Amino acid sequence: MAITPLAALHRKLFDETDGSKFATLKDRLIRKHGETDRLAVLDILSAYARDGQLLHWRSSLVNSMVQLMQPQELQEFFSWAVTMPELAYWGIDGLLKSRGKDAYDTVVALAMSDSQPQQVRAKAVKSLAVVSRQPFDAGLSQDPGHWKPESLRLADVLAWQRAGYPDGAGFAPPATHASLDDPRTPLEKAAAKLEKKLAAERKKDQDLARPSNWLVIASEADLAAIDERWTLPEQYRRFLARYSPLRVYIDSKRYFQGLNLYGAAELIKKQHGYAYNPVDQEIIAGWPVHYVVIADAGADPYCLDLSAIADGDAPIYTAEHGAGAWRFERHADSFVDFLKEIAKAG
Structure with a gap:
């Protein structure tokens, strides 16, 4: 009897000892069979999570299972x-997805247990917090x-x-200006x-307990x-007042x-x-006093030149850090031009 492609992948997955090759096989298994043979794929992943020889991947596969499974499975x-111990971190999400509120007692016990690793208790x-919409994670790292x-x-x-596990209200999105x-x-x-x-990035990944990529x-x-x-240029001051960046990060080859x-x-x-050393509480010599850093790319600063304000705006200068001395170059003629550049960066 011919071996099916799914069975062949199953066998290769269990036989593979190279981590990078295992990752390729796992991705192929989920990509090719995750929709058409979802339950069979889950059986393969769960079997490896129980008995597979690559311990690191056993834990990772639990996370893959959480993404592939349906509630109550x-x-x-x-x-x-x-x-x-090696599976509990991602297993918590699976337990909550499979059992819903019936899992709360078990997960609370994990949080309270001094014998659990810190990361498992935090998870x-x-x-x-995520499932119940309670603010246990407010302001904390995602x-x-x-x-x-x-x-x-x-x-x-x-x-x-003690209150009987009531649902919370969750987190409201940050307040934005109507002119957007x-x-x-x-x-x-x-x-x-x-x-x-930024809205497109938020759709990919957003945690309102610690929101990011908002104006x-x-x-x-x-x-x-x-x-x-400072006395800032009118355009930049208005930008900060109305569209203040909240953990805004632009992933672009341009920067x-x-x-x-x-x-x-x-x-x-x-x-x-x-401009300032917070340890010594001193002004740093060699820094142009009229430059205000408004952004950085890998610690390379982008600065407004407050000595050149004209028509409510000012040019942007940048320099490479770690060169021994700052050698600034004009990057944009105005903050508005810089903002346009950032918005177009791909």
């Missing part, structure tokens, strides 16, 4: 997986592997348990184009602190290692290491 497997809290032990809001989790939907001026049109670009209305306190420090565009909440702090 594989309850027995995931009830077992969360008891296995339990994060996953409970990746619970980066959480510190003091970040675990265990008292809040226990209070929620009806842009008229060159600044507004450039900001609206950038917002469209938001700045706080009055942040603007007051900025106004106390070395991508571009971080600063918002009002971080603008003053982002001068550290360029």
Whole structure:
């Protein structure tokens, strides 16, 4: 009897000992058979997660299973997986997807257990927050592997348990300016184009507990602190007030290692290491006092030249860091031109 392509992939997967080749086989299995033979693929992945010889990939396959499964499937497997130290991290998501609220007691117990690794406890809290829409993860990194032990809001989790596990309200999107939907001026049109670009990125990956890639209305306190420090060009000041970047990162070959565009909440702090040394609390010699860093690409600064403000705008200069001395070059004739460039960057 001829061996089917699925059976052949099954055999190759279990026989492979090279990690990179295993990854190729796994991707092929899911890509070619994930839709047409979904349950059979899940059987193969679960069998490898239980007994496969590449331990690292056993854990990764659990995550692949979570993406491929439907709610209420594989309850027995995931009830077992969360008891296995090497599988528990991703197994938590599978258990919640397969058992829903019936899994809450088990996942809360994992969060509370001192015997569990920190990252597993953090993952339990994060996953409970996502599923229940409770704010246990407010302001924390999207990746619970980066959480510190003091970040675990265990008292809040226990209070929620005592209340009978009520659903929360989730997180509202950040407040944005109405002109993004009806842009008229060159600044507004450039900001609206950038917002469209960022919205596409948010569809790929967004966690409203710690939102990223938004243009938001700045706080009055942040603007007051900025106004106390500098007299900014009108166009850039209006941009910060109406479209303050919130963790905006532009992934583009145009900028070395991508571009971080600063918002009002971080603008003053982002001068550290360029104009100001926060450790010695001293102005850094050699930095042009009229330059304000508004973005960086791999630590290469992009600066507004406050000494050349004209018609409410100012040119942008940039330089490579680590060269021993700053050698600035004119990058854009105005902030609005720079914003247009960022919005078009691909």
